[in-house]
Amino acid sequence: MRTDRSKDLGPCLPMEGDDRIVCRCEEVTQGEIRQAVHDGMFTMTEIRRYLRCGMGLCQGQTCSRLVSGIVARELGIRPGELRPASSRAPMRPLEMSIWANECQAPDGAAETKKGGAGDEKC
Amino acid sequence: MKRVDLIVIGAGPSGLSAAIEAAKTGMSVLVFDENARPGGQLFKQIHKFFGSKEHKAKIRGFVIGQQLLKEAEDAGVQVSLESTVIGIYPEREVVVRKYVETPAADGTDPQEPSSRHEAVFHYKADAILVATGASENMVMFDGWTLPGVMGAGAAQTLMNLHGVRPGKRVLMLGSGNVGLVVSFQLLQAGCQVAALVDAAPKIGGYGVHAAKVARCGVPFYLSHTIKKVEGTNHVTGVTIAEVDSHFQFIPGTEKHFDVDTVCVAVGLSPMSQLLKMAGCEMDNSGKGGGQIPVVDAAGQTSVPGIFAAGDVAGIEEASSAMIEGRMAGIRIAEYLGYETKEAGEAEFSKEEASLEGLRQGMFAPQNRGMKIEKTEEGIPISTNLLKHGFVADDEIGRFPGVTHKAGIHPVMECTQNIPCNPCQDACAKHCIHIGLNITALPAVEEGSTCIGCGMCVASCSGQAIFLVNEHTKEGCAEVTLPYEFLPLPKAGDEGFGMSRSGKPVCRAKVVKVRTSKAFDHTALLTIEVPEDMAMKARFYRSRLECTGGDSVIAQSRIKGAEVSQNGATGDRPCESKAAAESEKREEGAAI
Numbered sequence: 001m002r003t004d005r006s007k008d009l010g011p012c013l014p015m016e017g018d019d020r021i022v023c024r025c026e027e028v029t030q031g032e033i034r035q036a037v038h039d040g041m042f043t044m045t046e047i048r049r050y051l052r053c054g055m056g057l058c059q060g061q062t063c064s065r066l067v068s069g070i071v072a073r074e075l076g077i078r079p080g081e082l083r084p085a086s087s088r089a090p091m092r093p094l095e096m097s098i099w100a101n102e103c104q105a106p107d108g109a110a111e112t113k114k115g116g117a118g119d120e121k122c
Numbered sequence: 123m124k125r126v127d128l129i130v131i132g133a134g135p136s137g138l139s140a141a142i143e144a145a146k147t148g149m150s151v152l153v154f155d156e157n158a159r160p161g162g163q164l165f166k167q168i169h170k171f172f173g174s175k176e177h178k179a180k181i182r183g184f185v186i187g188q189q190l191l192k193e194a195e196d197a198g199v200q201v202s203l204e205s206t207v208i209g210i211y212p213e214r215e216v217v218v219r220k221y222v223e224t225p226a227a228d229g230t231d232p233q234e235p236s237s238r239h240e241a242v243f244h245y246k247a248d249a250i251l252v253a254t255g256a257s258e259n260m261v262m263f264d265g266w267t268l269p270g271v272m273g274a275g276a277a278q279t280l281m282n283l284h285g286v287r288p289g290k291r292v293l294m295l296g297s298g299n300v301g302l303v304v305s306f307q308l309l310q311a312g313c314q315v316a317a318l319v320d321a322a323p324k325i326g327g328y329g330v331h332a333a334k335v336a337r338c339g340v341p342f343y344l345s346h347t348i349k350k351v352e353g354t355n356h357v358t359g360v361t362i363a364e365v366d367s368h369f370q371f372i373p374g375t376e377k378h379f380d381v382d383t384v385c386v387a388v389g390l391s392p393m394s395q396l397l398k399m400a401g402c403e404m405d406n407s408g409k410g411g412g413q414i415p416v417v418d419a420a421g422q423t424s425v426p427g428i429f430a431a432g433d434v435a436g437i438e439e440a441s442s443a444m445i446e447g448r449m450a451g452i453r454i455a456e457y458l459g460y461e462t463k464e465a466g467e468a469e470f471s472k473e474e475a476s477l478e479g480l481r482q483g484m485f486a487p488q489n490r491g492m493k494i495e496k497t498e499e500g501i502p503i504s505t506n507l508l509k510h511g512f513v514a515d516d517e518i519g520r521f522p523g524v525t526h527k528a529g530i531h532p533v534m535e536c537t538q539n540i541p542c543n544p545c546q547d548a549c550a551k552h553c554i555h556i557g558l559n560i561t562a563l564p565a566v567e568e569g570s571t572c573i574g575c576g577m578c579v580a581s582c583s584g585q586a587i588f589l590v591n592e593h594t595k596e597g598c599a600e601v602t603l604p605y606e607f608l609p610l611p612k613a614g615d616e617g618f619g620m621s622r623s624g625k626p627v628c629r630a631k632v633v634k635v636r637t638s639k640a641f642d643h644t645a646l647l648t649i650e651v652p653e654d655m656a657m658k659a660r661f662y663r664s665r666l667e668c669t670g671g672d673s674v675i676a677q678s679r680i681k682g683a684e685v686s687q688n689g690a691t692g693d694r695p696c697e698s699k700a701a702a703e704s705e706k707r708e709e710g711a712a713i
Contacts, residue, residue, distance in 0.1 A: 087399040
């Protein structure tokens with residue numbers, strides 16, 4: 001899927017609801033997202049890096065659908081045509097102190113057929 | 123690194139079902155769930171489920187959850203809670219954030235309890251099933267970030283898991299099954315539901331769910347949506363307005379409601395990020411409710427050994443999620459050689475047929491967005507039901523469950539072809555006929571004799587069955603209706619008979635209240651109403667409920683509604699004898 005960069009979107013005219021917050025975690029408004037598209041951010045990944053929407057506590061669980069709707073509308077395409085942002089670990093926000101605290105679960109196959117999550121030493 | 127045969131991510135209906143099937147074949151199965159309790163959304167579901175016996179129909183969702191947990195335990199499935207999977211890496215490595223318990227110094231001193239801290243663990247499995255479910259969608263309007271605006275599922279969590287009422291007066295946006303079911307549960311929790319609003323021109327969920335909300339007096343506003351939610355620190359009101367066929371507001375159609383809570387039930391999005399990270403081929407066309415993995419019938423993704431089941435592979439509901447989970451579990455056992463191909467295939471096709479059974483009828487995936495004008499029986503559908511949430515008086519008579527007869531008889535106000543048939547089995551006297559086609563409308567069996575046991579009334583997940591005796595004595599009729607509100611009225615109580623639209627249409631006297639284990643928390647209320655109201659009164663409200671300024675009756679009185687006209691004249695003949703009668707009945711009531 002190649003992004004067409006030559007698309008002329010015209011001027012970014014003010015719209016009703018531009019001051020509405022879309023990404024609650026990072027407090028990004030509809031107007032900022034629309035402006036970002038006009039600034040040349042045509043993909044969800046670019047929008048995320050440019051504005052940080054979807055990078056907060058909920059990791060875009062609430063707003064990514066809303067953001068892709070706004071971006072698609074600005075580009076004149078269907079939201080489904082927009083390439084979704086990449087997914088990478090950690091899937092949930094994680095404190096660095098925990099991230100750095102790597103533990104080894106005991107090696108070897110499950111001792112019984114019952115499996116088990118216990119016995120980890122840290 | 124710990125190795126197991128199968129790692130399941132998500133202990134909801136599909137994840138647990140898959141884990142059970144896999145563990146039964148002797149596999150070691152480990153289930154991770156980020157929540158403190160297993161069961162996914164099942165433990166919030168206090169209503170009875172639809173389907174047939176094999177789909178666990180007429181059993182309440184949380185009971186199904188308990189059964190699944192028991193089954194999982196018996197099968198040797200290990201469930202690790204408060205364990206968040208933060209990534210799936212190549213070669214099926216799963217990284218989990220979870221707690222580590224550090225026992226106290228000597229492990230016995232209660233003053234020095236064990237401490238717990240979080241750490242990151244690595245696991246490896248021969249197969250992974252992702253069953254992470256879905257999250258609620260939101261829509262934007264002015265004030266959507268105010269405290270008091272929440273997902274309908276969030277409101278359900280507050281009420282049914284934590285025992286907290288989300289608010290006093292609620293407006294619900296969304297008329298799908300989630301919006302309808304949660305609206306009813308809000309009413310059960312003692313909230314007022316000011317209105318049920320949907321931008322679509324017709325109700326999206328089951329008509330029977332809508333009807334039980336409508337007869338509690340909740341008005342439906344279709345082709346309407348939220349314009350603005352008001353309030354500075356929290357919600358104090360909401361303005362809705364009508365929309366045209368392009369979903370643009372029509373000026374001058376604004377309506378205002380004083381509410382402290384706005385619930386949003388506008389669909390779900392699959393939480394499929396883990397699958398994407400694992401490199402599975404994804405479908406972004408939006409047909410499954412969002413980004414979903416491309417899977418085969420057993421949930422196998424494009425990456426060997428990684429499977430997906432339940433809402434994460436396309437939004438449906440809990441019953442189909444459980445079957446999808448079982449199918450994936452069977453196929454995984456086969457894939458890893460714990461089950462022979464033949465045995466697996468036999469079980470698999472059984473589940474497949476069961477899933478097929480659920481995907482029938484007017485609400486089946488293949489019928490989504492289609493305009494259905496007639497039932498399978500060729501009966502014109504109730505258009506009033508789709509627009510206002512209840513079947514109009516002049517429509518109800520054309521459905522096969524609604525017949526007239528001398529003496530007590532069931533009236534099944536089931537007017538849409540949905541895959542559900544517990545009523546057929548509930549009647550020991552075989553009064554109700556659905557047949558082999560699970561979506562057929564229930565019909566009254568010719569020549570059968572109803573004994574008024576009420577099992578059908580209690581078994582109907584849609585609360586759409588009533589027992590009616592159109593003539594008990596001079597000018598009087600009795601209606602037995604399902605009642606799931608507390609406190610329960612008592613025999614002898616007087617109040618009002620409510621129409622299908624939730625308007626008081628007559629005085630009504632409670633003559634019998636039946637509860638029983640077999641009814642599973644659905645009480646059967648028998649009310650005495652004027653004869654001409656036998657086919658109109660479908661709900662009961664006590665006088666007490668009618669004294670509040672906000673109550674439906676108080677409001678309709680102000681508007682000069684039917685109560686004074688119908689009520690006063692119609693029920694007089696019943697009055698004196700009924701009192702004595704009800705006392706006698708009270709003694710015999712099975713409480």
